[in-house]
Amino acid sequence: MAAMLKVYADRLSQPSRALIIFCRVNKLDFEEVTVNLGKGQHRTPEFNKINPMGQVPVIVDGRFRLFESHAILRYLATVFPGVPDHWYPVDLFTRAKIESILDWHHSNLRRGAESAEVSVANDHVRRGKEQALNGNPQPSIADLSLVCEIMQLELVGDERRDSILGPREKIGAWMENVKKATSPHFEEAHELIFKMKAWLSADRVKTVSKL
Amino acid sequence: MAAMLKVYADRLSQPSRALIIFCRVNKLDFEEVTVNLGKGQHRTPEFNKINPMGQVPVIVDGRFRLFESHAILRYLATVFPGVPDHWYPVDLFTRAKIESILDWHHSNLRRGAESAEVSVANDHVRRGKEQALNGNPQPSIADLSLVCEIMQLELVGDERRDSILGPREKIGAWMENVKKATSPHFEEAHELIFKMKAWLSADRVKTVSKL
Secondary structure (H helix, E strand, O other): OOOOOEEEEEOOOOHHEEEEEEEEHHOOOOEEEEEEEEOOHHHHHHHHHOOOOOOOEEEOOOOOEEEHHHHHHHHHHHHOOOOHHHOOOOOHHHHHHHHHHHHHHHHHHOOOOOHHHHHHHHHOOOHHHOOOOEEEEOHHHHHHHHHHHHHHHHOOOHHHHHHHHHHHHHHHHHHHHHHOHHHHHHHHOHHHHHHHHHHHHHHHHHHHHOO | OOOOEEEEEOOOOHHHHHHHHHHHHHOOOOOEEEEOOOHHHHHHHHHHHHHHOOOOOOOEEEEEEEEOOOHHHHHHHHHHOOOHHHHHOOHHHHHHHHHHHHHHHHHHHHHHHOOOOOHHHHHHHHHHHOOOOOOOOOOOHHHHHHHHHHHHHHHHHHHHHHHHHHOOOOHHHHHHHHHOOOHHHHHHHHHHHHHHHHHHHHHHHHHHOOO
């Protein structure tokens, strides 16, 4: 039987990846529908019926449609039975801290993982034991969303990535914890990013050798 | 007795105003502490202890500190007894739609109420009866947050404001409904914006007459 939950996503988009990893780790019965942003598939009349905003990810769960990745993660964590509490804790104060990080992520980190904001993320990780992993093997939707965002740094070149993340060891340890807690789905969802990374560096080498 | 809930805010900031209106309409026992961003009071060592991110609004509720206006609105709507359900409905699907608008607001409208995004907000208002007011006298935290954002257009000059909002009559009706539902606190929280508007136009006239 076809899955009732449809996830429209492009794995080159960090919020799409976070959502797919969440669905896989929690064994939700879902169907992934690829919307290739590079090919403009989000601007087709067909997709316009799914999401007039032309964004991915978007979900269709039976009669219910929803966009914005954080809203989707909150919804799935709430509506599907069996999703462990640590993803989106019922506890008021813990949840409020997670909401704060999700919102902060939206207004800051998403403007560019490459910027100084990563250092602020580091600060977050360092300060808030309840907000981020810090050795705790139980990630929240905020951890997953932020780490997928920072993974986009794979595309800026290793040197640049290391210069940003290298001095911030807490970030590295936290990312490793999130990866471990969501393995092997984390790696699988990031395969496309690593393929693109390889393609980008091959292209660079080619360009340089032409000079 | 001093209020246990402290709200650090600058009424020239739209998220601060949304928060103050919410507290007043719902008769929360709170103390407003003005952090004058223009005077750099968010960068003082004292405020750094309250919010190391240097942003307003931020709340301190007893031992609990929280920043990011949407996270704060969700928290207050949840933790204070007597806040009517329409602000942040418990119903899963209605809430999910509100989350989607809050998130969308963060990643789009906040980049500038002056932009084409207002037209997308219009679209939101038109489409989603459950998402925005559309004649319903019961606003959600998303309605309040968006309307306070759009009110910032008062500062770009009436002509420009009217050219943006004028053709979008649904937006106008929706804003009026939110204002009515939160009166007189809405007007009171926006007094400073209107003072600034008057000051800006007086300054303009002066500049023009000097030419």
